[in-house]
Amino acid sequence: MRAFEAVQYFFDQAAEILELTPDMRNMLLMANREVTVQVTLERDNGELASYLGFRVQHNNSRGPMKGGLRYHHEVNLDEVRSLASLMTWKTAVVDLPYGGAKGGIGVDPRKLSLREKENLTRAFVDKIQDIVGPDSDIPAPDMGTDYRVMSWFRNQWEKYHGFNPAVITGKPVEEYGAKGREEATGRGVGILTMKLIGRLGRKAEKSRVAIQGFGNVGSHAAKFLHDAQFPIVAVSDISGTYYDPEGLNIPDMLRYILDHPTGQLRGYSHCEKLPGNALLELDDVDILIPAALGGVITAENADQVQAPIIIEAANGPIFPLADKMLHDRGTIVLPDILANAGGVTVSYFEWVQNRQHYRWSLDRVRRELEHTLVEAFESVWETSQQKDVSLRTAAFMIAIERVRRAAELSGGYS
Ligand code: NAD
Secondary structure (H helix, E strand, C coil), rough: CCCCHHHHHHHHHHHHHHHCCCCHHHHHHHCCCEEEEEEEEECCCEEEEEEEEEEEEECCCCCCCEEEECCCCCCCCHHHHHHHHHHHHHHCCCCCEEEEEEEEEECCCCCCCCHHHHHHHHHHHHHHCCCCCCCCCEEEEEECCCCCHHHHHHHHHHHHHCCCHHHHHCCCCHHHCCCCCCHHHHHHHHHHHHHHHCCCCCHHHHHCCEECCCCCCHHHHHHHHHCCCCEEEEEEEECCCEECCCCCHHHHHHHHHHHHCCCCCCCCCEEEEHHHHHHCCCCCCCCCCCCCCCCCCCCCCCCHCCCEEECCCCCCCCCCCHHHHHCCCCCEEEHHHCCCHHHHHHHHHHHHHHHCCCCCHHHHHHHHHHCCCCHHHHHCCCCCCCCCCCCHHHHHHHHHHHHHHHHHHHCCCC
């Protein structure tokens, strides 16, 4: 299944209940603008290398469009389109005054030197600088990009438009970035997991957790949940699954990845080691948190997934048919558009600070993050109870209704 079809499927389920007309559905699903550009780079060895770059601006009914930049060899227009649309629903469900966008370049960043990555970023900005800006479309980091890429992006964009750090978020803290941005997505996953298990009448100490992915999102979620007394029995990364039925020593594992230049757990030996995908199918786990890739739970393996609660920290980890199989079995899924919205929420705080030329303390960022996410969680939970629908359908219903209403009120169908 193509990525955009999956988002469309979840959208349609909610649109059906909302009784949206076909023309309204079509208007809300179609992107405002899709741009494909050639990005050419002179490699360190003097050869030229050309890649395709994309920016999809999905919807701006609720405000300037917001969404990350992904550098990955599998980036293509369909994927960017689906992620741009997810951003529209994500910003709407947490009620940020934004629309949705996404972009990227189909390149393997691990094969570029730092200088090549910088030049590629600057060449990409040259091609799209006129369609992004603090009042129109604000990029951020995603897979394969980080605070350095954001810094080059801002510097190149300002050569055309002058000083305005609000053009991009996820910047280094020393350069108008927000404190707490790096931890925000994983911390948000932790905050929402606590809220959900509270609603389900479970206790942290008795809720055994498995986390797929120990990168930015997975490691910060692990730290937060470990500190909150959840036993984390398994984590995995590209090098395999690390398992301890008594609970892993998460602080030790966090130190390990910091001490190893690859940032991986490869070689970590203070627990049992299992094959990579074993994590998804463990039968002594209460909460499964996919925090690595999209499309990891499909109709082929959904039957083997045993955890009764799944928190979608990654974007699109469950395909539609698998989602239906899990729902029919009573598995509770906290959907990506809410579960991983902590990152875009703190990006919003960064943009607000940049526009006010004012700095918030880390405490304030954390407080406001919790407030925003908990409020969104409560409205999704209430809708799911009142309408007797899954948390995913409830989240989409709230988001679609907010975007539809804004488009209707402004008459701005553009
Ligand atoms: P990252 O690159 O920092 O980490 C990815 C992790 O996944 C690494 O530990 C990697 O080893 C692991 N991994 C890769 N392939 C794997 C596999 N086959 N099995 C197990 N582990 C594997 O990325 P991230 O920023 O943590 O993002 C993770 C997911 O969260 C992505 O889907 C991303 O789109 C989503 N997300 C991230 C943010 C954010 O703020 N970083 C915000 C919203 C959503």
